[in-house]
Structure formats: C-alpha cells, structure tokens
Amino acid sequence: MSLVHKLKSLDMQWKILIAIVLGLTLGLTLNQTVGPNVQEGPFFILKTLFQYGGDIFIRLLRMTIIPLVFASIFMSIVNLGNIRKLKRIGSVTVVYYLTTTALAVLVGMLLVNWIHPGRGIDPAAIEAMQIESVVPESVAAQGVGERSSLLIILDQLVDMIPKNPIQAMAKGNILQLIFYTIFFALIAATLGKEVEPVVRVIEGIDRIMHKFILVIMKIAPYCIFFLVTVLIMDLGFSVLGALGKYALTVLLGLIIHAGITLPILVLVFGKYNPIKLFKAVLPAVLTAWSTASSAATLPITMDCIEKKAGVDRKIGTFVLPLGATVNMDGTALYESVAVIFIAELLGFDLTIGTQMIIFVTATLAAIGAAAIPSAGLVTMGIVLTAAGLPLEGIGLILAIDRILDQFRTAVNVWGDSTAAVVVGRIEGAITELKQD
Numbered sequence: 001m002s003l004v005h006k007l008k009s010l011d012m013q014w015k016i017l018i019a020i021v022l023g024l025t026l027g028l029t030l031n032q033t034v035g036p037n038v039q040e041g042p043f044f045i046l047k048t049l050f051q052y053g054g055d056i057f058i059r060l061l062r063m064t065i066i067p068l069v070f071a072s073i074f075m076s077i078v079n080l081g082n083i084r085k086l087k088r089i090g091s092v093t094v095v096y097y098l099t100t101t102a103l104a105v106l107v108g109m110l111l112v113n114w115i116h117p118g119r120g121i122d123p124a125a126i127e128a129m130q131i132e133s134v135v136p137e138s139v140a141a142q143g144v145g146e147r148s149s150l151l152i153i154l155d156q157l158v159d160m161i162p163k164n165p166i167q168a169m170a171k172g173n174i175l176q177l178i179f180y181t182i183f184f185a186l187i188a189a190t191l192g193k194e195v196e197p198v199v200r201v202i203e204g205i206d207r208i209m210h211k212f213i214l215v216i217m218k219i220a221p222y223c224i225f226f227l228v229t230v231l232i233m234d235l236g237f238s239v240l241g242a243l244g245k246y247a248l249t250v251l252l253g254l255i256i257h258a259g260i261t262l263p264i265l266v267l268v269f270g271k272y273n274p275i276k277l278f279k280a281v282l283p284a285v286l287t288a289w290s291t292a293s294s295a296a297t298l299p300i301t302m303d304c305i306e307k308k309a310g311v312d313r314k315i316g317t318f319v320l321p322l323g324a325t326v327n328m329d330g331t332a333l334y335e336s337v338a339v340i341f342i343a344e345l346l347g348f349d350l351t352i353g354t355q356m357i358i359f360v361t362a363t364l365a366a367i368g369a370a371a372i373p374s375a376g377l378v379t380m381g382i383v384l385t386a387a388g389l390p391l392e393g394i395g396l397i398l399a400i401d402r403i404l405d406q407f408r409t410a411v412n413v414w415g416d417s418t419a420a421v422v423v424g425r426i427e428g429a430i431t432e433l434k435q436d
C-alpha cells in the first residue's frame with residue numbers, strides 16, 4: 001500500500017492530527033524564516049492560497065448554520081412536545097438538563113474569566129492575521145455610556161423577537177431565529193398529527209444538515225492544515241502558549257463539572273454512589289471519547305444504564321435519547337470558554353451584557369448542537385454571532401478542536417447518564433441490587 005493510500009485510510013482524528021502537526025511545523029518555519037508580514041513573492045501567493053483554503057471551510061460551515069439551527073432546535077422542541085404525555089418524567093428531565101447545562105456554562109465562564117487564556121498575545125501578531133475585526137454594531141451599541149446594563153439586557157431580550165423571521169434568517173440573526181424556532185416548534189407540537197407533514201420535512205432538513213456537516217468534515221484536514229499554517233505563520237510561538245492555556249481551561253472546566261458538580265447531583269438527588277455509576281457507564285464514556293459522537297454512543301449508554309446501573313428501561317429509553325440530542329454539558333462549557341477566549345485573543349472587551357448573551361446562547365447552542373463530531377464547532381457560530389464577534393474567530397481554535405471534542409463528548413454522555421439515575425430515583429425506578 002502506498003503512503004497516499006495509507007494516509008487516506010486513516011481515521012479522521014489521525015488525519016486532522018497530522019494536518020495540525022504539519023500546519024504547526026510549516027507555520028512555525030514560515031514564521032521564523034519569512035515572517036508574518038510577507039507582502040509579495042511566492043510565499044505571499046502561498047499564504048494567500050492557504051487563506052482561501054481556510055476561508056472556504058469557514059464559509060461552508062457558515063452556510064449550514066441557519067438551516068441547521070432551525071431544523072435541530074425545531075426537532076428538539078417537537079421531541080419535547082411528545083414528552084408531555086410523560087408529564088413528570090418530562091419536566092424533571094428538562095429541568096435537570098437545563099440546570100446542569102447552565103451550571104456547566106457557569107463553571108466554564110468563571111474559569112475563563114479567572115484564567116484569561118487569551119490575554120498576553122502580541123497585538124501586532126493578531127493584527128497580522130487579517131481577521132475581520134470591525135466592531136459589530138451590537139458590541140458598539142453596548143459601549144454607549146448613558147444606558148444601564150439592565151436596560152441594555154432588556155433591549156437585547158426584546159430584540160430577540162423578530163419582526164420578520166425571513167429577515168432574521170437572511171441577516172443571520174441567530175438569537176431571533178432561535179426565538180422564532182422555539183415558538184414555531186411549540187405550536188407545531190401542540191397541533192400534533194395535523195402538521196405531521198411539516199414535521200417530516202423539517203426532520204428531513206435536520207438529517208440533511210447533519211449529513212452536511214459530515215461531508216464538510218471530509219475536507220476538514222486539508223482546510224485545517226491551511227488554517228493552522230496561516231495562523232501559526234502569523235502568530236508564531238505565542239499562540240501555542242495561548243492555545244495550550246485555552247485547552248487547559250476547557251479541560252479543567254470539564255473535570256470540575258464531571259468530577260464535582262455532576263457527582264454531587266447524583267449523590268444528593270439520585271441517592272446513588274457516583275463512583276459506582278461512573279464504573280457502570282465507563283464503556284459508554286470511553287466510546288464517547290473515541291467516537292466524539294453522543295449519538296453513536298447512545299445504544300451503549302442505554303445498555304449500561306439499564307444493565308449495569310440498574311435504572312428501569314422505561315426511564316433510559318426516554319431520558320437518554322433526549323439527552324443525546326439536547327443535553328450537552330461539555331459542549332456548552334466548551335463553547336462559553338472558546339467564545340470568551342476568541343474575544344480576548346481578538347482584543348474585544350466583553351461587557352456584562354455580552355457575557356450574559358454568551359451564557360444564554362451557549363446553553364441554547366449546546367441544546368441545538370447535533371450529537372455528532374464537531375457539531376459544537378458549528379453551533380459556536382451561534383454564540384459568536386450573538387455576541388457580535390467575528391465568525392472567523394473559529395479558525396483560531398480549530399487546531400485543537402478534535403481532541404477537545406472527544407473530552408466534551410465524554411462529559412456529554414456522562415451528563416446524560418447522571419440524568420437517567422436522578423430521574424430514575426425520583427420515579428422510584430432503580431433496582432438497588434444492581435448497584436452492588
């Protein structure tokens with residue numbers, strides 16, 4: 001088998017890893033030899049071509065956002081609509097999911113605001129990256145001194161209601177789109193059978209968009225190579241330190257959420273030994289880590305929860321599939337850290353109002369994220385756009401996305417498992433013997 005064939009048959013994570021290593025190597029070499037500000041000659045042409053390569057990838061991701069947000073949030077809400085029949089189970093599950101996701105975002109935001117992984121990068125190097133850094137209206141508007149933060153937040157809340165949903169989509173106003181979609185989906189859920197064809201169509205769009213991401217991911221290694229090369233060529237060594245600190249912030253947040261917050265909830269509300277639960281669902285958590293997909297892991301999670309943790313099947317079959325779609329604590333935490341890191345790196349000052357927007361949209365974006373690899377990367381566009389930050393900022397963190405995806409997916413699946421136990425306990429649906 002030739003080297004090219006061998007490379008082609010590698011798993012996606014290896015391809016991306018190789019792309020990153022090559023990008024880092026070439027970028028650093030160019031940074032040290034040609035320098036970041038090359039304006040002419042073959043290296044300028046090379047850099048420009050690489051920039052196009054990265055731009056194509058960002059554009060492809062961007063063009064999925066509007067239909068993806070609409071279809072995946074719609075399907076989540078319609079699924080929630082079905083759980084009405086399950087009354088108490090439904091409300092306990094939803095409250096648990098929302099609370100844990102919000103707690104995860106909170107942990108992430110506290111950590112990133114404490115550690116500040118994006119500070120201390122040479123501003124000249126960031127300028128050289130040529131990322132579009134025009135101050136977006138929403139950020140500029142917040143700088144107006146006369147209005148109090150409360151009024152600014154209220155303004156933003158009211159502005160979430162779109163005057164025209166088509167305009168909201170065309171303008172890429174994600175917050176308005178989310179509001180409209182929730183409203184639309186709730187009403188569709190109450191109409192049930194009457195609007196079944198509409199639901200089928202949107203379900204189809206949802207599936208297509210998920211497939212879209214998988215297709216786009218096929219060119220990801222090449223584009224990541226281009227992006228990383230240009231990024232490192234411009235930033236030099238300093239970004240390595242910053243990205244390292246950023247990755248550590250995400251990982252520390254994930255460890256706190258998975259190792260402290262969730263176990264406390266399992267202990268207090270689930271009255272279940274969290275270590276025993278962790279051992280029971282470890283195969284699922286490891287599969288999640290390896291595949292970076294909560295959806296692919298779902299059958300194993302359901303099996304572990306029922307057969308090893310002793311939670312009644314009727315709880316697991318409801319709580320876990322719903323959790324795989326809407327409950328993504330790791331993703332939510334990651335998105336909040338990533339967005340604030342990007343803002344710091346690009347020199348944006350985030351007001352309390354913008355931080356609140358990040359808090360809310362990171363929670364919503366995680367709910368709307370598909371349970372497939374890199375979905376969090378795409379829905380992060382929601383948070384960036386809502387916070388008035390350039391979408392191109394995603395390019396800054398692509399380099400280490402895959403490995404962080406694996407850790408956040410593991411936490412997503414662990415979060416779903418804890419929900420099954422807590423809901424199972426409240427419903428009296430846990431077989432004590434199986435806890436041993």
Ligand code: ASP
Nearest residue numbers: 293294331371372375376
């Ligand atoms: N890969 C994650 C999952 O499937 C979603 C994401 O954060 O990208 O749970």
